[in-house]
Amino acid sequence: MRNLIKYTALLVFTLMFVGVSISQEKEITISGTLIEKATSQPIPYATIVVKDLDTSNVFVGTTTSDKGEFSLTTKEKDFLVEISFMGYSTQVISDFKIENALLDLGTIELESESQNLEEVEIRGEVSKTVFKLDKRVFNVGKDLSSTGMSGLEVLNNVPSVNVGIDGDITLRGGAGVQILINGKPSVLADESSNALGTITADMIESVEVITNASAKYEASGTAGILNIILKKEEKKGWNGSITANTGYPYSHSVGLSLNRRTEKFNLFTQMGGGYRSMPRISETRNFNKVTGETISSEGENFRNETFFNITLGTDYHINDYNVLTLSGNFAYEIEDQPSETNFKYLDANGDLISSWTRNEVTDAINPKWQYDLNYRKQFKNNKDHTLQVSGLGSFFGKDQSSQFTSRTISGLEENRDQKTATNFNKVDYTFKADYMNPISKEFSLEAGSQYEINNVGNDFKVEDYTNGEYVIDQSQTNDFEYIQKVLGVYTTGAYEKDKWGVKAGLRVENTELNTFLVNTNEENNRNFTDFFPTLHTSYKVSDKISFQAGYSGRIYRPRLWDLNPFFNISNNFNVRAGNPNLQSEYTDSYELTSIYRIGKASFSSSLYYQYTTDVIERVSTIEDNTVFTRPYNVGTNSKVGFETNGKYIPTKWLTVNADFNFNFFDRKGEFENQNFNFSGSQWSLNLTPKFKLPYDIDLELTGRYQSGYETVQGEVSDYATLDFGIRKKVLKGKIMLNLSVRDVFESRIRENFVSQDTFDNYSFGQRQRQISFGISYGFGKGEAMNYTGRRR
Template identity: 35%
Template sequence: MKKFTLLIILLISFTTFAQRSGSKITLSGKVIETNSKQPLEYATLVLTNTSTQQVVGGVTDANGNFSIDATSGTYAVKVEFIGFKSKSLGNHTLTENKNLGVISLSEDTETLDEVEIIAEKSTVEIRLDKKIYNVGKDMTVKGGNASDVLDNVPSVNVDAEGAVSLRGNENVRILIDGKPSALVGLSGTDALRNLPADAIEKVEVITSPSARYDAEGTAGILNIILRKGKITGFNGSVNFSVGNPDLYQVSSNLNYRTKKFNIFSNLGYSYRKGPGNSYSDFTYLSDGIIDSLSTEKRVFDRKNKNFNGSFGLEYYLNDKSSITGTVFYRNNDGEDIATNNTRTFAPDKSLIRSFERIEFETEDNIDTQYSLNYTNNIDDKGQKLIIDLQYSENEEDEYANITNNSVLTERNSQITKSRNRLFQIDYVLPLGEKSQLELGHKADLQNLTSDFQVRDANGQPFEFDPSNAIDFKQYIYAYYAQYGSKIDKFSYLLGLRAEHTDIDLRVLNTGELSDKNYTEWFPTVNLGYEFNETDNLTLGYARRLQRPRHWFLNPFETRSSSTNVFKGNPDLNPAYTSSFDLGYTTRVSKITLNSSLYYQFSTDLIRPVSRVETRDNGNVFVRQFLNLNDENRYGFELTTNYNPVKWARLSATFNYFKFNTDAFDYTYSYINSDTGNTVTETKTLPEVNSSSWFARFNSRITLPAKIDWQTRIMYRGPQDDAQGSREGIFVTNLAFSKDIFKEKASVVLNVSDLFNERKRKGYTNTDDVRSYQEFQWRERQITLSFTYRFNQKKKRERPERNGDFDGGGEGF
């Protein structure tokens, strides 16, 4: 019944635009800095209706241009930008479209901390092909990392292991400043935990990407935008955090800007202990009869030291072009101790054996990246040329000693090196006042080697040697074209992208070669209709793909457990998805509602499949990725923001989705290490019809003494799959914040996972095994943070850009 009620609310929201009326007028112009004549991006235009006192707002784009839609009437017009003197343009009676021309603002450094912020904006900005979440308003991420930031973003979830999902789908493409980055690293989600939250300005959630974006990521794209100062002079912030379990972190965001150049940097060092645990209970079957039972309890004791720093210089060649160079470096040292207590029982539950397996692992990761960007705003009409060059190297050195019952039995090492090169060129050509053509090319080249060795206590290989070495190459060449235009209230963006992929995986110790080459076309359609100032409708279509990553393909097995392992599959093919998204945004009084219906059809779905293998130490539970059959997924999402009074801000997100996966037959082979014989078996995965949902609620209350209290509650519902089910997860975070030193500093107390219940719990049921598994990546975290800001406001707030249907800030 609750599901139908929410659906009715969604349908009602689609009809509220009928209650609005009025003749629409467009006010346009350009804002520049008085001395340098440079355009001011994100300058705020505030229009106050002299009769109704209703406020309409807008912001300038990268070229300083603005275009604001309002109903006919008389408005007091004001222009603001932090660090600059506000300018009042008097009253303007708008009966037809009007251009205010070029508006100059002068710096006002003496009153930098006294700029009045008039327009409140919601935490989400709506664009034609994306939503933008501004990080600065969410204090639960203070002292946290990029994973914590993403877990606060509507539509996004980060599970107990750090895996990121968008609308319940984990195949998400993560970009930094619009490009692949060494900040994400080889291990993806692990690297995100080492990027300080304070270095992030905003996150773009792109569920229907246009053709300018990579086709990778069937769920969509998350683009993390890092902070870069926009105020002339020296400014920035520093943050100090301590916590329990042990956490010591210091980070800074520093910026120095003049008329000719802009120097920016993000630096951070952290020491963190990350205790975790897991429990597994296996019942192994033979022809439906219990063959044996086992339990496995694991305790993780992690220590991590991380330093990361980025340094960039943007030099303004002239008033239209600039060149930016950036260097990034990260050094991450970790020590992990995994204590594994395993007990094996006979069918009558009598104990057969018990042993303690301890893995002591050291890990050293070094990532470096060099980037060069050239941007030329060729003219004032929006013609633009952008060229990006990027080179990065990643190296992970992992060494592990494994003991069984305090006796050293195994020495492991894995050396992984990756070299990545990227070249990208984008050209934007305006066609008239409200249309533009965009063309681009991108080459993304990766070479990776991984040498995994397993040795006994004496450094000699085992008779059944699981060692593995691979040489992996993935070259992607892409070309795209897209055309966008705005006709009165209707906007559209049509694109086509072609990507050629060349993947080679050579297993060096066996000579096995997996060679895959394919060229695919990816059309995109993004449509928008703006009913009035507060209501707009969007419709998007995109074809996407999921390429298997190198660790999906690498056939080596994990060694942390002798009875519960994961291994790669070199025969994986890419999965393809056609995605449709219908969105509606409305604002009624103090309530903003974003709603969407979506549908995805996927082929050759990539999913992990579990099975049991018989080995010399008994039954082993093995997980491996396979290409399954087709899947249909559809759902709806609601996000609301409600500010009933000045001291209270409330927001909520609800997402419900249903999916159907076809039945699938698969055959696998393995060598029984006890007998030496090859075992081949055929299994059937049944058809799956399942659904799930998640909800998130945020409240921010200002208490007496101007103490801000924020509560975030999240629940992810249970879900079934072809081989079992997953239980729901409930998480609560609390934070208290107080500004001090005339708002130049803040103190934040943050409790993450208040009830210590962020655990993944799931069941597996096959013909061979029934299991229950519980995993907690990290336990409750309490953090106290102090942030000091100099020559900048606590937050730079800009009004919501209703009706801005540009795909990436290009102004149509």
């Protein structure tokens, strides 16, 4: 009995010792989420390592996911956690508490290496780019040259994006860009208006550049997608900022951002209003090779706008898992567009036949409004398990009248007095549903649908002054009706491990398009269904280099102004019009991206290839010395390109950002028995050094170069520009004074040359240098002037 007790006690002691040993060797799970301090954006592919507390030897490591999350395990007891990512200061965590073998580090903020601790209050001011699996996020800061900028000018500062002198937007040199506001189509992004000009830089939080979109996004846009995210602050209490800008040529605006956050509600508003004058110098020359005659013009036109824009909205937090958002936007523009153009008509010997002046007086009012209802549900089992349903409606109208008068200076009498009237209405509806389910730690599933309706009416009338009265020109007058309905359904699946991840998806879209010319009773009806597969993958080689690869199918559907055959006669010898028979473009897009760090420099480089069929090209023809430019489907285009974005921080007072893009294209096509086969290339370079000077003064220069390139009928010239900005902080940063000069040397010009067997056409356009001065003030809780509309 005594031995039984002894052995029993020994067994219990042994089991207790083993249990303690096992418990001591039990694995500890370490987890957390990594975000950028200045923007609260998640940081993907950052390095997390567990090191020995005394020797700094590495025990185990991992990288953050696309959402900035990480998780790893260790059996060690004495350790520290080190977090690093290129371009950011390394953070070491050694003071923590482990409970039940779990170490939850929560949300960890990393700071950019370009600022030190004394500069924390201005971290949100410099624009930065964050890389994600299928997109890049350009966080819009208070860059110096952004003073007084409109939404279009902000886009021109985004890497890979170029905004032409006439507001045309390209991505990596390609047209066909789909522009979204807060992830949805919007009246503010409508190319038929100038609404992006009514959004100020202070209203924009970030721009998502999606060159190779996943199936979640609609397939429109062969060049890619630009998603503009507007600010919406959510700090409790009253928060806001106010800005005022003035400049030359006349450009005056006031902007206000205001937010009120309570326990259940988040009320937010953005307001902007002002006046601006946009003068433009233009030249054209038509040379008829058959008759030897030439018609040339030189002129200056203005687009004077008084504008107002207001966004109002509220988030209602029903509970911790359900949020209802209702928002609305209203914009109103009053346009005045005076111009004067001098014409000369020369015979084959270069002798003057006649000369005259054509004056235009155009007035227009453009009301725009939009409303958006959004419901978001977060499931209790996982914060990323969500359902989001939304409905959006918008309207854009234009009531415009133009009066053209001619005055003969010498030679033959030229009486080309005309009047035009435009009554334009566009109504859009978009309904969306998106479901996201992280089924396990490695696997997630997405599914959703979108139904979009576009309904447009454009009643356009031209009257010619004949025999003392105005008579309707039936050949240029018509009522164009356009209705497009697109239903899209998608699903994606993603599998992601510590070093490797893959995401595949499929999107199916059915398009119903109907156009109708009322006066001539011409209609064109189409109904087609397309399948768009997508595939994205990423691989982490080391803490200094990682790779991403992607494929997507894209479509560019002809838009209203591509299809409307009656468009613009401001210069009645150079007329642009649409083509109602235009077909859609289709593109297969492939991309390989590397993200790497070399010393004090960090880079992202991409190699891409795009193959497009039924390419839409604007083709010019000549009739009676008048050049008509219309879009047509002309063959195929193969494009291979290389792009790299980099940041170099040699010292605390200097940061250099650069963006370089080069592509080579091979065009094959035929139009009206004319061979359009040719090859060419184009490249662009943006370089921005930023200097931190004494007395709280910051200085930046932005240089841009866009090479010339060959077109199907001629070529477009190159140009180089320089922007300058300087900023001074007052009252410890609560007040900011900004001065900017855009296009310092007035070198941003656009020249287009067309050379054909029967004619030559030359066009030139230039806008003036812009000088702006701004003052801004922030109030409320938090960072005062550093209001950046950070996401909750």
